[in-house]
Amino acid sequence: MPGRRTAKAVQHEENKRTIVELTAWITVAAAMLVVALHAGISASSTAADVPRVTTAEYR
């Protein structure tokens, strides 16, 4: 039984590491997505996309 218990403990530790790694990767991906979306929005936005700013002000 000790071997089985050890294997379970190792598997449990691996699963916990998976949780941390997946969380970190998803966070990094979200941050990169923010940067990409910001670049895309900045590149494609027009005066109609900016509230309370007239077209003249936007230009």
Added chain:
Amino acid sequence: MIELWNISRALGLVALLLLGVVLALGALHNTSLTELLGQALPRFVLVALHRNLALITVVFVALHVVTVLVTPYLPLRWYHVVVPGTASFNPWPVGMGALALDLLLAVVISSALRKYLSKRAWLVVHWTSYVCFPVAVAHAVANASLRGGTWWTLVVPLVATALVVAALLHRRTARRRPASVPLADRGRTDPAEARKAADHATGAQLVVRGEGPEVAANAPFAASTRTNAPFAAPAESDAGEDEGEDEGGAGRGEVLEMRVVPRPSEEPGAAAGAGRPGRHAADPDDDASDDASDDARDDASDDARTDTLGGPEAPTVALPARRRRR
């Protein structure tokens, strides 16, 4: 400063996408997804991911709110983003965002205080995330301008909605456990389950269950009932070891249950019909027990503790004092 407005939009869109992922994980954790993925992602991994990503979503939402408040182009005060309907500028979209923020905060705070809440209260508050998500999607769609050049950002709420809908459809078709509990009774403790857990915790075994006083009269020799056949004690059990209790009253039509409960001072395995010692079979004040039996009890206690119900759902039963581990 227009860049700050664009950053705020990007943060809000990513927060919405993360909210969709969190909602999908929450909907999937009780399904057979773990079987589909094999051993790669056990259920507790999905639950932990659901919790971690929810906290990260809160961070992104907070950043979205802060950047919106800091942007000088929007005349928004802090209470405009907390109290729905108070903003004079763009009232409906801002109001929906405030409502979504309030619902998200309610879910997060109730989860943080979960150990102080009943499971049903926590569940009811947690289910409001199914209201929070559509409101957040409406906030995103209403704020997007179809006249401008950023109409393509509507893809994000579309993808998030598709994720959640797909997860809910999968949950409906591949539920891990059959939905035997009606929706209105979710989170309530089932009396039958509580009784079963109490029997498991105390080591008691159901001998006979039936209706009417004649059942009590024939209790030691009565046939096992249909629902408890595997747990019924043999008829030749020693009557002296039985501590049967008439819990339902002796009136006709009332349910009677007779149980065998091992005495605290009995040696492990001495209980009538017991294949294994009760969890609390060891008497902490028993001076006659030797070290060997102590070890055996410790092992049995460890074995029993691993699969015993715990937490706020555990039934309230009168248990003898637990043996303190050395």
